[in-house]
Amino acid sequence: MLEVKNLQIRHGDSAAPLVEDASFSIRGGELFALVGESGSGKSITALAIMRLLDGGFERPSGEVWLAGREGRQELLGLPDAVMQSVRGDRIGMIFQEPMTSLNPVLTIGEQIEEVLRLHRPQMDAAARAARTLEVLREVQLPNPEQRRDEYPHKLSGGQRQRVMIAMALVAEPDLLIADEPTTALDVTIQAEILKLIDRLRERNGMSVLLITHDFGVVASVADRVAVMRKGRIVEQGACHPLLRDPQDAYTRKLIEALPENLPPLPPVPGAGREALLEVAGLKVHFPVLKGLLRRQVDVVRAVDDVSFALDNGEVLAVVGESGCGKTTLGRAILRLVEPTGGEIRYRGESLSAMPRKPLRRLRRHLQVVFQDPASSLNPRLNVLTLLTEPMGVHGIGADQDERIAIAGQVLEQVALPEDTLWRYPHEFSGGQRQRIAIARALVLDPDVIICDEVTSALDVSVQAEVLQILGRLRVERQLAMIFITHDMGVVEYFSDRMLVMHDGRMEEIGATAEVLASPKAEYTRHLLDAVPRVSRYL
Amino acid sequence: MTEAVRNPDADRRSRSWARRVVGEVLLRWGARLGIAWIALLTLIAVLAPLLANSHPLLLQTADGDWAAPFLRYLTAADVTLFGMLLLAALFWAVPGRPWRRLALWGVLSAILGAVAWQTVSPPSLVVYEQYREAETAGAYQTVIRAPIPYSARDYLRDYADTGLEAPREVPDRVHWFGTDDNGADVLSRMIHASRIALSIGFIATGIALGIGVILGGLMGYFSGIVDIIGMRLVEIFEAIPTLFLLLTFVAFFGRSLYLMMLIIGLTSWSGYARYVRAEFLRLRQQDFVQGAIASGLSLPSILFRHMLPNGIAPILVAASFGVASAILAEATLSFLGLGLVDEPSWGQMLNQAVQSSTFNWWMAAFPGGAIFLTVFAYNLIGEALRDAVDPHARSAARSRNRATPAAGAGGTTSGGVR
Numbered sequence: 001m002l003e004v005k006n007l008q009i010r011h012g013d014s015a016a017p018l019v020e021d022a023s024f025s026i027r028g029g030e031l032f033a034l035v036g037e038s039g040s041g042k043s044i045t046a047l048a049i050m051r052l053l054d055g056g057f058e059r060p061s062g063e064v065w066l067a068g069r070e071g072r073q074e075l076l077g078l079p080d081a082v083m084q085s086v087r088g089d090r091i092g093m094i095f096q097e098p099m100t101s102l103n104p105v106l107t108i109g110e111q112i113e114e115v116l117r118l119h120r121p122q123m124d125a126a127a128r129a130a131r132t133l134e135v136l137r138e139v140q141l142p143n144p145e146q147r148r149d150e151y152p153h154k155l156s157g158g159q160r161q162r163v164m165i166a167m168a169l170v171a172e173p174d175l176l177i178a179d180e181p182t183t184a185l186d187v188t189i190q191a192e193i194l195k196l197i198d199r200l201r202e203r204n205g206m207s208v209l210l211i212t213h214d215f216g217v218v219a220s221v222a223d224r225v226a227v228m229r230k231g232r233i234v235e236q237g238a239c240h241p242l243l244r245d246p247q248d249a250y251t252r253k254l255i256e257a258l259p260e261n262l263p264p265l266p267p268v269p270g271a272g273r274e275a276l277l278e279v280a281g282l283k284v285h286f287p288v289l290k291g292l293l294r295r296q297v298d299v300v301r302a303v304d305d306v307s308f309a310l311d312n313g314e315v316l317a318v319v320g321e322s323g324c325g326k327t328t329l330g331r332a333i334l335r336l337v338e339p340t341g342g343e344i345r346y347r348g349e350s351l352s353a354m355p356r357k358p359l360r361r362l363r364r365h366l367q368v369v370f371q372d373p374a375s376s377l378n379p380r381l382n383v384l385t386l387l388t389e390p391m392g393v394h395g396i397g398a399d400q401d402e403r404i405a406i407a408g409q410v411l412e413q414v415a416l417p418e419d420t421l422w423r424y425p426h427e428f429s430g431g432q433r434q435r436i437a438i439a440r441a442l443v444l445d446p447d448v449i450i451c452d453e454v455t456s457a458l459d460v461s462v463q464a465e466v467l468q469i470l471g472r473l474r475v476e477r478q479l480a481m482i483f484i485t486h487d488m489g490v491v492e493y494f495s496d497r498m499l500v501m502h503d504g505r506m507e508e509i510g511a512t513a514e515v516l517a518s519p520k521a522e523y524t525r526h527l528l529d530a531v532p533r534v535s536r537y538l
Numbered sequence: 539m540t541e542a543v544r545n546p547d548a549d550r551r552s553r554s555w556a557r558r559v560v561g562e563v564l565l566r567w568g569a570r571l572g573i574a575w576i577a578l579l580t581l582i583a584v585l586a587p588l589l590a591n592s593h594p595l596l597l598q599t600a601d602g603d604w605a606a607p608f609l610r611y612l613t614a615a616d617v618t619l620f621g622m623l624l625l626a627a628l629f630w631a632v633p634g635r636p637w638r639r640l641a642l643w644g645v646l647s648a649i650l651g652a653v654a655w656q657t658v659s660p661p662s663l664v665v666y667e668q669y670r671e672a673e674t675a676g677a678y679q680t681v682i683r684a685p686i687p688y689s690a691r692d693y694l695r696d697y698a699d700t701g702l703e704a705p706r707e708v709p710d711r712v713h714w715f716g717t718d719d720n721g722a723d724v725l726s727r728m729i730h731a732s733r734i735a736l737s738i739g740f741i742a743t744g745i746a747l748g749i750g751v752i753l754g755g756l757m758g759y760f761s762g763i764v765d766i767i768g769m770r771l772v773e774i775f776e777a778i779p780t781l782f783l784l785l786t787f788v789a790f791f792g793r794s795l796y797l798m799m800l801i802i803g804l805t806s807w808s809g810y811a812r813y814v815r816a817e818f819l820r821l822r823q824q825d826f827v828q829g830a831i832a833s834g835l836s837l838p839s840i841l842f843r844h845m846l847p848n849g850i851a852p853i854l855v856a857a858s859f860g861v862a863s864a865i866l867a868e869a870t871l872s873f874l875g876l877g878l879v880d881e882p883s884w885g886q887m888l889n890q891a892v893q894s895s896t897f898n899w900w901m902a903a904f905p906g907g908a909i910f911l912t913v914f915a916y917n918l919i920g921e922a923l924r925d926a927v928d929p930h931a932r933s934a935a936r937s938r939n940r941a942t943p944a945a946g947a948g949g950t951t952s953g954g955v956r
Contacts, residue, residue, distance in 0.1 A: 363834030
């Protein structure tokens with residue numbers, strides 16, 4: 001169906017090619033997965049096939065052959081006008097971010113019909129409307145007659161991604177390119193979308209090029225897979241044999257870095273001796289204000305009646321889908337968001353009722369690491385200032401020299417060189433920045449660290465490093481952690497107990513192994529079923 | 539190898555954020571030009587009585603006595619400015635902490651100003667012609683004059699019927715930039731007017747920036763009710779017509795430069811407050827600010843150390859335009875005849891260019907050029923500051939600098955610490 005030969009892509013700014021000598025072929029009706037870490041060149045490969053590269057990219061060299069109804073065509077050499085008719089008609093594409101890939105001022109129906117108007121000019125208005133409705137049914141959008149006339153903002157992320165798929169499929173292409181189609185979605189919706197793509201592929205007999213970083217997704221749907229690293233395809237072959245017995249060292253490293261394959265963490269000696277944190281009936285409600293007088297018309301219950309206790313050296317995972325209130329819970333415990341009700345006690349002292357001043361002194365014991373390392377460090381200050389300023393406020397270290405020494409030691413603990421101190425956050429990679437963020441939390445020598453999705457912006461191998469560093473610190477410092485995440489693999493690997501949240505409420509809390517083995521709540525079961533796991537498919 | 543060479547980043551750790559920013563600004567040639575122009579203008583403004591004066595700087599009478607007549611006519615402002623310049627030179631040479639020296643300089647300058655205003659009283663009636671006439675009469679052995687031997691308000695009454703003259707029109711008197719309606723030397727007036735241009739721009743924008751940053755910062759950080767009240771205040775001040783207010787104040791309190799600065803400052807802060815508020819609203823939700831709160835840092839540190847440097851870029855650019863618009867506001871007032879009486883100002887001179895029946899190009903070109911250059915210089919500095927507070931652009935400038943071997947000396951070379 002699609003054959004890529006010796007594809008090479010260069011960008012004006014960099015000497016080395018971004019994609020080098022990439023060759024693969026996709027057969028008719030096959031789901032081919034291109035997998036790799038960020039920056040491996042998988043997305044630009046897809047864009048090069050669609051000839052959508054611009055802005056400083058040189059013309060790709062190599063060959064891209066597309067076979068189909070009208071015979072074989074070489075895409076890279078096609079004139080632009082012809083290529084335009086290939087896009088959308090013979091190759092459909094869906095992108096990662098459903099929130100921004102639909103035009104907000106056009107109805108869904110209009111956007112789908114536009115594709116038809118372009119590629120099926122012989123169709124009349126009635127036929128177009130009928131086909132649009134048909135394709136919306138195919139992607140199982142609820143209530144398609146009504147949805148057709150609605151604007152994108154009324155749909156949820158999963159529904160928008162269905163509309164994107166409908167747009168890609170409406171002209172019945174031979175090949176669908178899906179660039180991280182489920183990365184921005186929750187696991188339960190991810191499972192539905194993957195199932196949908198798989199079923200449509202079987203029904204329409206089209207091929208799919210799936211681009212992803214997630215081996216779980218690959219294992220659950222792909223027929224064949226190619227692994228990319230730094231612009232090169234290091235290994236390709238049938239999916240399950242490749243995952244079971246990877247030949248290339250890099251593939252092996254990636255698969256070993258999956259949380260489920262990591263060596264188990266050592267137990268924490270002395271854990272559970274002291275009760276550090278106690279949360280009882282915590283509520284965070286946001287009023288919904290409307291109109292000139294800002295009348296309160298409704299209330300959003302972001303966190304509703306959550307209770308748990310945390311001992312030293314213990315890791316509590318807070319699990320749930322986006323919007324379930326897990327991040328708000330973390331912030332409310334730190335009083336970055338004011339709780340509406342309930343009680344937070346740290347070593348018996350009530351945090352929730354404490355005035356601001358004494359609270360500031362207590363803050364050193366409760367620290368936080370955020371999800372996005374790009375925005376969690378002040379870009380204007382160097383690492384030295386980032387680390388020593390909080391120490392100065394809390395009177396740690398007698399003078400600046402001593403603080404610098406402490407900062408150096410902490411950096412060593414998170415496996416960063418000492419010269420990190422004189423640099424600025426933007427000089428580091430995502431994984432390094434996340435380690436700096438962890439160091440910033442550690443310099444205050446806290447008892448509890450709240451980790452808010454610390455690994456979800458990181459690649460698998462970097463995630464493994466960060467998890468191992470956190471695991472070691474836990475033993476060394478008897479740290480207790482509240483580990484907010486949506487990744488079940490990480491939960492299983494890293495946490496002692498888990499708390500499942502849904503719509504601000506606590507669904508279930510218990511020892512991780514028990515909850516995973518025999519979930520009590522209906523929602524937990526549903527959530528666990530949706531998680532794609534490599535081990536389940538091999 | 540010495541320690542300094544082996545450890546190129548060592549000096550970076552001792553340098554404060556402000557010093558680093560200044561260093562980075564100076565890396566850019568545009569900023570250097572801008573700062574050079576403003577510095578030159580400042581020097582000219584401070585030394586105006588020495589540069590353009592009808593009174594000789596030094597003379598020897600026929601009896602052989604030496605005298606410096608210009609000293610008698612110095613105003614309190616002149617004395618204060620001279621003193622400030624001397625003190626600045628002194629503190630520049632003296633070692634010590636820069637901030638402490640700056641503070642000491644400010645305090646001493648203020649004391650000097652207060653003393654000068656109490657003690658210095660130049661004669662209110664000035665006869666500009668007296669020394670010229672005495673010199674023609676042969677009363678002096680030697681006369682040392684300022685480079686431009688005319689005061690700003692010397693209307694050359696001794697030359698009888700003078701008025702608008704193009705540059706170097708009259709062979710026996712040298713007027714490099716011509717003369718104005720009243721026959722005063724244009725270059726001399728421009729030199730004296732540079733004081734007004736500089737001070738009104740600096741002080742009015744300084745007042746506006748101070749109020750705007752503090753109010754806008756508090757509005758953005760606390761949001762909620764503080765924000766609602768603050769924004770209403772902003773709207774009220776935006777509704778006040780500056781010109782009308784100036785008119786009222788001129789009517790009640792007379793014409794004063796300081797009042798003008800204050801009013802322009804007090805009415806133009808709302809724009810800065812809006813910028814700062816918007817930036818702070820955006821930054822408040824950023825993880826690093828939340829992290830700073832979670833580390834227990836104090837409110838001033840969070841506001842001014844973590845948030846302000848990240849939101850300063852649009853404010854600096856706005857401020858560089860603000861200085862320019864304050865200069866133009868003064869020019870407008872002068873144009874409407876509400877400016878200072880008889881005090882020279884660039885705007886007022888521009889106005890004179892079109893007042894007579896002919897278009898007098900030297901009255902338009904020279905003051906207009908000065909306004910243009912000054913506004914341009916502020917824009918160059920503003921732009922360089924914006925780049926300097928942004929670490930991404932900063933390392934770009936550093937690597938550019940590194941490419942030229944001569945400029946790469948000192949702590950700008952790359953290399954590991956160990």
